[in-house]
Amino acid sequence: MFRSHPFVAPTRVVVTALTIAWALLLAFSPLSVMAATPSPSTTQAKGGHGSATAAPEPQANPQLLGEYAFVDMKQGDTYNATVVIPETGSYLITAVDDKAAADFNMTVTDEAGKELYHDVFKTTELPLDTGTISLTFSAANANTLSFVVLGQIGGMTTDEKDPGKLVPGSIYDNQRVNDTLYATLSIPPTVYPRQVLIALQPGDGDEFNAYAQGDNVSATIDTKDDTILRFWTHGGDFTVQVQPDQRRSKLSLAVFVTGEPTTLTFDKPLDGIIPSGATESVYQVQVDTNYTDLKLSVDSKASLGVTLLDNYYNYKVYYSSNGEPSVDIDALYPGVYYVVVQATDKVKEDTPFTLNITGKAGRPTMALEQGKSADDEFAEGEKSLNYSYNVDKPGARVAINLKGGSQDVDFDLNAGLKPGATTWSSYSSGSDETLSFLAPVAGTYYISVLSNDNTGKFSVEAEQGDVAPTLATNELLYDNIKGHAQNFYLLPVTEAGQLLSVIMVGPEATDLDLTVNGYDNSGENILSLSGYSSGSAEAVSYLLPAAGVYEVGVSSNYSDDGGDFFIEAQLVDPNYFGAQWATGAKASSEYGNDQYSAKQATGASDTPTAGDTPTAWASAQADDGVQTLALTYDVAVKPSAILIYESYNPGAITTIEAYNSKTRKWVAIYKGKAGPTDEAYRVFQPELTPIDFETNQIRLTLDTAAVDGFNEIDAVKLYGRP
Numbered sequence: 107m108f109r110s111h112p113f114v115a116p117t118r119v120v121v122t123a124l125t126i127a128w129a130l131l132l133a134f135s136p137l138s139v140m141a142a143t144p145s146p147s148t149t150q151a152k153g154g155h156g157s158a159t160a161a162p163e164p165q166a167n168p169q170l171l172g173e174y175a176f177v178d179m180k181q182g183d184t185y186n187a188t189v190v191i192p193e194t195g196s197y198l199i200t201a202v203d204d205k206a207a208a209d210f211n212m213t214v215t216d217e218a219g220k221e222l223y224h225d226v227f228k229t230t231e232l233p234l235d236t237g238t239i240s241l242t243f244s245a246a247n248a249n250t251l252s253f254v255v256l257g258q259i260g261g262m263t264t265d266e267k268d269p270g271k272l273v274p275g276s277i278y279d280n281q282r283v284n285d286t287l288y289a290t291l292s293i294p295p296t297v298y299p300r301q302v303l304i305a306l307q308p309g310d311g312d313e314f315n316a317y318a319q320g321d322n323v324s325a326t327i328d329t330k331d332d333t334i335l336r337f338w339t340h341g342g343d344f345t346v347q348v349q350p351d352q353r354r355s356k357l358s359l360a361v362f363v364t365g366e367p368t369t370l371t372f373d374k375p376l377d378g379i380i381p382s383g384a385t386e387s388v389y390q391v392q393v394d395t396n397y398t399d400l401k402l403s404v405d406s407k408a409s410l411g412v413t414l415l416d417n418y419y420n421y422k423v424y425y426s427s428n429g430e431p432s433v434d435i436d437a438l439y440p441g442v443y444y445v446v447v448q449a450t451d452k453v454k455e456d457t458p459f460t461l462n463i464t465g466k467a468g469r470p471t472m473a474l475e476q477g478k479s480a481d482d483e484f485a486e487g488e489k490s491l492n493y494s495y496n497v498d499k500p501g502a503r504v505a506i507n508l509k510g511g512s513q514d515v516d517f518d519l520n521a522g523l524k525p526g527a528t529t530w531s532s533y534s535s536g537s538d539e540t541l542s543f544l545a546p547v548a549g550t551y552y553i554s555v556l557s558n559d560n561t562g563k564f565s566v567e568a569e570q571g572d573v574a575p576t577l578a579t580n581e582l583l584y585d586n587i588k589g590h591a592q593n594f595y596l597l598p599v600t601e602a603g604q605l606l607s608v609i610m611v612g613p614e615a616t617d618l619d620l621t622v623n624g625y626d627n628s629g630e631n632i633l634s635l636s637g638y639s640s641g642s643a644e645a646v647s648y649l650l651p652a653a654g655v656y657e658v659g660v661s662s663n664y665s666d667d668g669g670d671f672f673i674e675a676q677l678v679d680p681n682y683f684g685a686q687w688a689t690g691a692k693a694s695s696e697y698g699n700d701q702y703s704a705k706q707a708t709g710a711s712d713t714p715t716a717g718d719t720p721t722a723w724a725s726a727q728a729d730d731g732v733q734t735l736a737l738t739y740d741v742a743v744k745p746s747a748i749l750i751y752e753s754y755n756p757g758a759i760t761t762i763e764a765y766n767s768k769t770r771k772w773v774a775i776y777k778g779k780a781g782p783t784d785e786a787y788r789v790f791q792p793e794l795t796p797i798d799f800e801t802n803q804i805r806l807t808l809d810t811a812a813v814d815g816f817n818e819i820d821a822v823k824l825y826g827r828p
Contacts, residue, residue, distance in 0.1 A: 166240065170294065171275025172362045174202070174254045179210075179245040187241045189255050192273065197234045199241065201227060202252035209247040215240045227253075256360060262287040262348065272346060274302075274363045281309075284353040288346070291318070291361065295341030299388055299418035299444060301364040304335040304346065309356025320344035322419040332383040332452070338418055366390070370445055372397075373464055380410070380449055380457040388418065389445045391463060393438050396492055396525075400465035403432035404447050408457045413446040416524065420630075423526055437490050438465065439525025439552070471525065474553070479567040484517075484557045492525065493553040495568040497545040501596050501655065503571040504545050506553055508564060510537020515560035523629045525552045537564060544574050544594050544657040546625035577658050579677045587618065587660055587668040597656040597675055599624075604650050605678045608658055612642030612671035620644040620673075621659040626652050642671060649680065681746035686824045688804075690738035695726035697816070706820070707735060713753040713820035716787035722753045722818040725810055735806045735819060742767075742800035743826025745775060749791050750806065754818035756788035757781050758808040765803035772805055773797060780812035800828065 169175055169187045177185050191197065199214065201207035212227035217237035223230055227243060234257075243251055260276035263269055269288035272278070280287070293302060308314055308329050316335045318325045323344055325337040337344075348357065367390045370376050380387050391414075402425070404412045412433060416423040423443070427433035429450065447459060468488070474480055474495045482491055497504060510517050517537040522529040532541040537560075545551065555566055577583060577595035587593050599606070610620045617640060624633030632651050637644035650656075658675065662668040693704035701720030713721045725733040745764060752759075762776035775794045804824060810817050 169255070169365070170363055171255050171257060171273065172360070173274060173365055174362065175252065175365070177243075177251040179243075179251050180248045181245055183245045185243045185251060187243075188238050189241065190238050191234045191236055191257070193259055194235045195233070195257055195259050197232055197255060197257040198277075199223075199230045199232065200254050200256060201229045202254065203250075204228065206249045206252065209245060209249040210251055211244045211246065213240075213242040215242075227251075254362065260289070262289040262346075262359075264288070269345070272361055274361050276359075276361045278357075278359040280357050283314075283348075283350045283355045283357050286347060286349040287357075291344045291346045293339055293341045293344065293363065296366075297340070298366050298390060298442070299338045299340055300366070301336060301338050301388070302344075303362040303364075305360050305362060306333050306335065306348070307358040308333070312355035312357070313351035314355065314357060315349045315351070317347040317349075318344050319347075327383075334383055336384055338386075338388060340418060367444065370461055370463055373462075375460050375462040377458065377460055378447065379459070380408075380447060380453050382455050382457075383452055384449075385452050386446050386448045389447070389461065391443045391445060393440050393443060395440060395470060396468040397438045397465040398436065398468045398489055399487075400435035400438055400463060401432055402427070402435060402445065402463045404459050404461050405431065406457065406459035408449065408453070408459070410457070410459055411448045412461070413448060415444045415446065416441065418444055418446075423524070435465070437468070437492075437526060437554075439471070439492060441525060471552070474566065474568045477567065477569045479565045481563065481565050482555070483563045484561045486561055488557055488561075489559070490554045490556050493555070493566060493568075495551050495553060496549070497551055497570055498548050499570065499573055500545060500548050501573040502545050503574055503594055504543055504551065505569050505571065506539075506541040507567045507569075508532075508537070508539040508541075508555060509566075511563035513537055515562050516558045517560065517564055518556040518558060520554040520556065522552055523547070523549065526554065527552065528554075529631045537562070542592055542594075543623075544596065544655075545570070546655045546657070547627075547629035549629065574657075577673070577675050579675050582672055582674045584670070584672055585660075586670040587662045589662055589666045589668040591662050591668060593660040595658040595660075595673075597622075597658050599650055599653050599656055599677070601679075602650060602652045603679070605647065605680050605683070606650050606656070607645065607647040607676045607678070608673070609645045609676075610637075610642065610660060610671055610673045613669045614641060614643075616642045616667065616669040617662070617664045618642035618644070618669065618671060619661045619663065620646060621657075621661065622646050622648075623657045623659070624650065624652070624654055625657070626654040642669065681827060682825050684741070684743065684826060684828070686739045686741060686743075688737035688822055688824070689740050691723070692736045693723060693725070694732075694734045695730070697724040697726055702818075704735060707737065707822060709821065711751045711821040711823075713751070713818075716753060718754055718816060718818070719820075722751075722820040724754075724816040724818045725808075728816045729811045729814065731809070731811050733808045733810050733817075735808070735822075737804045737806075737822050737824075739802045739804070739824050741828060742802040743824065743828050744797060744800055745794055745804070745824060745826045747791060747825040748776075748794065748804065749789055749823040749825075751820040751822070752788045752790055752818070753820040754787075755782075755813050755815040756785060756790065756817070757783040758810050758813040758817040759790060759792075759806055760809050760812075761805075761807035762792065762794070763805040763807070764797055764799075764801040765805070766797075766799050766801065767803075768799065780809035782813050800826075 166188045207227045210227040214223040256275045258277045260272040261270040264285040272289045272291040314329045323337045327335045367388045370389045404410050411427045411429040414425040415421040471492045513536050519532040519539045519541045520528045530543045532539040574594040574596045577597045612618045620637040622635040635646040688708045691704040691707045696703045702724040707723040713719045758780045760780045763772040776792045
């Protein structure tokens with residue numbers, strides 16, 4: 107038996123952490139994560155309990171705090187894990203099964219190689235410093251090694267605006283919860299989805315509602331029904347909220363995560379479960395070549411369905427059985443996919459199933475060369491043949507031409523930035539097809555020729571042309587198009603949330619059509635708009651979801667002669683679309699009843715140059731301390747911008763307020779310091795604090811003593827949305 111090496115005695119904090127962790131682990135079934143966590147590979151090594159034989163250095167397996175490891179090991183196997191410790195504190199290396207743990211030895215070393223523990227594996231508490239620790243396990247007997255590392259790090263607060271911080275492996279304990287607790291949970295990003303499990307242990311008779319929200323995530327539980335809050339994610343920051351049912355409640359909480367999903371292999375059935383309280387389990391499929399005629403199925407006594415995705419969120423390849431036990435898939439291309447086994451509702455007990463995927467390996471993808479035709483042929487039963495093509499100029503026009511050997515068959519074209527993706531397509535009848543588009547990014551594009559259950563010969567060719575001309579916004583462009591042709595224009599967009607309108611006008615007797623396609627910075631299609639009315643006067647409009655490259659197309663597919671046309675693209679920020687000038691005004695004082703009065707600040711600006719001008723408002727006296735100017739507008743809006751035309755001695759404004767008619771109170775939306783400026787005339791547009799109510803009254807406060815002379819205001823323009 108290994109001898110126990112001494113280490114720093116645990117503090118009372120460590121003992122508390124151990125107590126909390128054990129309470130949570132007793133209430134938390136490891137099956138919740140076993141369903142989605144593969145067994146890592148092991149490295150053979152000689153020796154067991156008490157052996158002095160030197161073992162080769164095992165391969166390190168990076169592991170997160172809070173991530174369960176389940177490793178099937180034979181006698182003499184060695185497994186090495188590395189764990190990053192984010193901050194100095196008390197940590198637990200926790201054995202899930204004490205009886206099984208006795209079959210393993212464990213050595214813990216810090217980043218400098220100092221040995222912190224060397225003995226039979228058991229749940230062990232250690233004070234650890236920031237850095238990376240190494241855990242080496244050796245098997246004296248064949249068994250399953252299962253462990254997780256937790257730390258009393260992070261926390262929660264009762265301040266929603268200043269939440270606590272949680273990470274995988276965090277343990278939190280509060281013996282007197284009176285108010286709602288808040289935290290930001292940060293999960294490291296991964297290319298694969300991992301499951302997050304927040305385990306809650308209320309005190310006897312206590313109940314909590316728990317919520318987690320973030321990108322593509324909205325999960326909630328009531329602890330009287332379930333004590334594990336679960337969701338799948340590729341990583342990110344999530345808002346966690348835990349609300350007690352009554353004051354003086356007790357709560358222990360720990361954050362666990364799964365590792366990379368278990369791999370499903372072709373023609374090898376896999377046994378799994380949906381854990382009690384969950385709705386789904388996720389697996390991955392590695393596809394190394396093209397496959398056709400696939401079937402994905404799940405066998406279970408329960409009613410389960412299956413879905414195939416290429417990304418757990420923002421997926422582009424999607425096959426769903428719609429609750430049925432199997433789904434047929436025409437083709438899969440090289441890449442990593444994810445299989446989701448789904449129940450209609452949360453299962454009340456662990457629900458076992460057998461998952462299987464079958465298919466035929468097809469022909470590999472052929473690379474097309476620039477402008478060179480490739481000859482091919484569909485054999486009986488082949489549904490698609492696949493090609494790749496490299497584009498080196500973003501914004502270049504790409505043309506793909508397909509010519510069949512016979513017009514008695516029907517072939518079609520698809521193209522995309524991923525194998526099998528259908529970002530662009532052509533589905534005309536017959537075997538001759540032409541597909542044109544602007545390449546949003548440089549890179550490899552994938553082309554599929556679809557047989558539609560036909561056989562026969564064909565040739566396919568891809569060609570990269572010149573980069574399309576840019577369509578400038580808010581500028582009228584005059585151009586022409588030939589018959590049965592397409593013109594493309596690039597429309598770069600640098601900010602999301604803008605309202606795009608594209609208007610085209612051509613000859614009345616000509617049929618021209620307008621299209622707009624948007625792509626984000628990775629080339630993914632995010633928007634498709636079209637106008638296919640008769641004639642050549644068309645318009646499309648949409649609120650743009652993201653910045654990126656937008657393709658504007660004009661087509662004369664249904665016109666023999668084509669024709670001339672005008673086209674213009676307009677981008678408008680909806681927050682700055684509605685502008686109003688004040689229709690009423692009242693000031694704390696004014697220099698005159700007409701000239702220099704408060705009403706001179708209403709209407710559009712009519713004081714074009716700097717100077718002491720009677721068409722602007724001025725207070726009764728210069729340098730007379732605090733003065734106010736209240737303005738009224740016809741339409742109540744949530745202010746997005748205010749433009750203040752300071753026509754003489756600008757810089758005295760200290761506060762801008764909006765009136766809330768429901769509470770009958772003025773609310774500050776800007777506060778600043780008054781002082782002279784270098785400008786004789788200024789249009790002041792300060793950054794405003796957002797408000798959650800509409801207003802049609804704005805009040806300006808000026809410190810007139812801070813800027814010498816009369817401080818005159820000509821007009822105030824208000825922007826906002828009703």
